[in-house]
Amino acid sequence: MLVFLVRNEYFCYDSGGRISYIDALKGLLIILVIIGHSNVNLIVPRAVQAIYTVHMPLFFILSGFFLHRNEAIKNQFKKSFKNYIVPYVLTCLVGIVLILAKWYLTQDMKYEGICNEYIKRILFVQIGRTSDIGPIWFLVALFWGQNILNFLLAKLSKIQLLNSVVVLAICPMMLSDKVFVPFSFFQGLTALPFLYVGFMLKTYRENIECIVKDKICLVLIGVLWAVYVLLGHVMRISFVDFPNGCTSYVVSLFASLVVLYYSKCIDFSWLRAIGRHTLLILCVHTLVLPYVAKIGSLHTDALYTSLEIIADVLISIIISFVIVKLKKVLVNGNTSKRS
Structure with missing residues (x-):
């Protein structure tokens, strides 16, 4: 068990009020998401x-890092619904x-059957x-x-919060093979430890940095x-698949914190530009994936x-940037008309 004693709430923000290297990291991560959906092991x-x-x-x-403990539960629900459910539906x-x-x-x-199955998937009807x-x-x-973490933050003490996060995260690991729960609810519970660590990162950032930059700890994490x-x-969080149970959590948490710490080394402007629109790129990638996957299926080789x-x-990136540009043009056009 790690005990954090020192608090540090200092972060470097750019002129737009964003943490630049986190935007760059998000840009890298969305590229890794796209790569991970290919047969990249051939390369x-x-x-x-x-x-x-x-x-x-x-x-x-x-x-989790950008969650606010004092934000009203109702306001958090409305904001998350707008930010995540509305893009999902669209x-x-x-x-x-x-x-x-x-x-x-x-x-x-054949597209009638494809359409029917797609609608079932949208509604999270179980298929297999x-x-x-x-x-x-x-x-x-x-x-x-x-929303679950925000509710727990508002209602529980620190110790109760930690215990609840652990218990809720273990439930999907034990029940996913026996019970089908729709609407990615189990996946949301599975994500709780990561959201919790992100939330605690704001308060105990200096202590976590001491761990991940220590040479001995870094070597141990790298070997693990x-x-x-x-x-x-x-x-695979998407399938609530943890082949080594809690060990998967531990490896993933420490590896993620190491990548987060050293993400300052990849603070490039082009990655920051991509990182500011990761959710949009994810949505576009979802629509593009079935079509570009046909390229890889032509021949199973590295090329x-x-x-x-x-x-x-x-x-995925070009279409997303075009959508952002069109949105700005429309917004500026409406503003000009009103003025």
């Missing part, structure tokens, strides 16, 4: 295992439109053991995780992470996988 062995250990856990940690509607367009253009009746809607499961899970990856274990990754990254 770099065990890459998927390494990516899955940190990419989504770090997104949850960063989300992305799903665009997905349905794309399927219907292909059905109309090809007159192929899961209801995989694609990468945007993260939005619904984050909605649950943030390397062994975990080399053994071929993949922690076609590389082409798939490059196409997915570029298309």
